[in-house]
Amino acid sequence: MRYRTLGRTGLRVSLIGVGTWQFGGEWGKDFTQTEVDAILDAAAECGINLIDTAECYGPDQLSEKFIGDYLSRRERSKWIVATKFGHRFKSFMSRDDEFSLDGVQKQLDESLKALRVDVIDLYQFHSGSDALFQDQKLWDFLAEQKRAGKIRHLGVSILMKGSELQAREASKFGVEALQVYYNRLDCRPEQIYFPHAKRDHLGVLARVPLASGLLSGKYKPGATFAANDVRSKVEPEKMKIDLAEAERLQREEVPPGVPMAQWAMAWCLRDPVVTALIPGCKTQGQVLENARAVELVTD
Numbered sequence: 001m002r003y004r005t006l007g008r009t010g011l012r013v014s015l016i017g018v019g020t021w022q023f024g025g026e027w028g029k030d031f032t033q034t035e036v037d038a039i040l041d042a043a044a045e046c047g048i049n050l051i052d053t054a055e056c057y058g059p060d061q062l063s064e065k066f067i068g069d070y071l072s073r074r075e076r077s078k079w080i081v082a083t084k085f086g087h088r089f090k091s092f093m094s095r096d097d098e099f100s101l102d103g104v105q106k107q108l109d110e111s112l113k114a115l116r117v118d119v120i121d122l123y124q125f126h127s128g129s130d131a132l133f134q135d136q137k138l139w140d141f142l143a144e145q146k147r148a149g150k151i152r153h154l155g156v157s158i159l160m161k162g163s164e165l166q167a168r169e170a171s172k173f174g175v176e177a178l179q180v181y182y183n184r185l186d187c188r189p190e191q192i193y194f195p196h197a198k199r200d201h202l203g204v205l206a207r208v209p210l211a212s213g214l215l216s217g218k219y220k221p222g223a224t225f226a227a228n229d230v231r232s233k234v235e236p237e238k239m240k241i242d243l244a245e246a247e248r249l250q251r252e253e254v255p256p257g258v259p260m261a262q263w264a265m266a267w268c269l270r271d272p273v274v275t276a277l278i279p280g281c282k283t284q285g286q287v288l289e290n291a292r293a294v295e296l297v298t299d
Contacts, residue, residue, distance in 0.1 A: 001291060004272065006177055009122070009177060011080055013049060017051065017052055018039070018043050019281075020066075020280070021280055026093060027280065028226045028228055036070060039284055050079075050082065052207070054157075055085055055111055058089060065114045082155070083120055084123070085123065104138065119149055129159075130165050133173075155205075167180075167196040167202075176202060177275075179207055183268060185211045206276070209264060210279055214242050216260060221243045223243060262293040265277055269293070269297045277293075
């Protein structure tokens with residue numbers, strides 16, 4: 001494994017992390033604690049040290065609780081734990097926003113309890129509007145929580161549709177890292193976010209680097225997904241276009257003999273402004289495949 005420093009935080013994170021939305025049950029599979037343990041143990045064996053989760057990944061903080069159970073039986077200091085605030089799980093792919101100060105205080109305390117940790121390494125504003133992001137009282141409250149020792153560093157997980165403002169203004173609110181949607185099918189961050197990250201020395205975590213599996217090489221045009229899989233909610237015409245483009249990339253850009261998934265992740269890491277990727281994974285084997293992407297990173 002290889003490591004980069006996450007902006008001004010000083011945290012040395014593995015180039016490949018573990019995204020854990022899937023543990024909440026919205027990726028076509030329900031997990032057991034045993035399965036989660038095996039995935040995270042495989043990650044640790046590869047040198048991966050970053051776990052990214054959120055308060056709304058699954059009912060009753062399911063993803064956080066799986067991780068917390070795991071951490072309670074492992075050496076906490078080996079892991080950098082990132083989670084998020086701003087939403088409440090309502091039902092499959094449905095959330096209620098909760099960015100009030102009382103609501104965020106409750107979420108923070110509940111996340112600490114679910115994760116079974118004393119401090120959250122990276123606490124991220126989660127896919128909120130620009131108006132919510134610009135609430136100075138919210139950031140003053142979070143600064144107080146840092147001083148109280150509940151949070152080490154602050155981040156912003158920018159909503160998928162994008163917000164240049166949040167990247168541009170992040171530093172003035174004490175934010176040290178951006179989490180962005182970035183992959184070979186969506187290169188917008190290179191123009192919208194990366195210049196601000198470079199200027200303000202912000203770490204960048206790239207989520208969905210495999211475009212929800214479309215860049216894994218496993219799916220061909222015409223592929224369909226189960227009703228309990230988040231990908232079933234993608235507009236059919238967009239899915240058709242993305243699958244066709246993924247097939248073109250595999251044919252024209254992926255070197256012969258190189259697994260497409262590893263190529264796609266290494267592509268995201270070619271610019272050192274990207275600190276780390278947080279791909280999801282459903283099996284130990286996928287963790288190992290993800291980790292091998294670092295072999296293709298040349299810088």
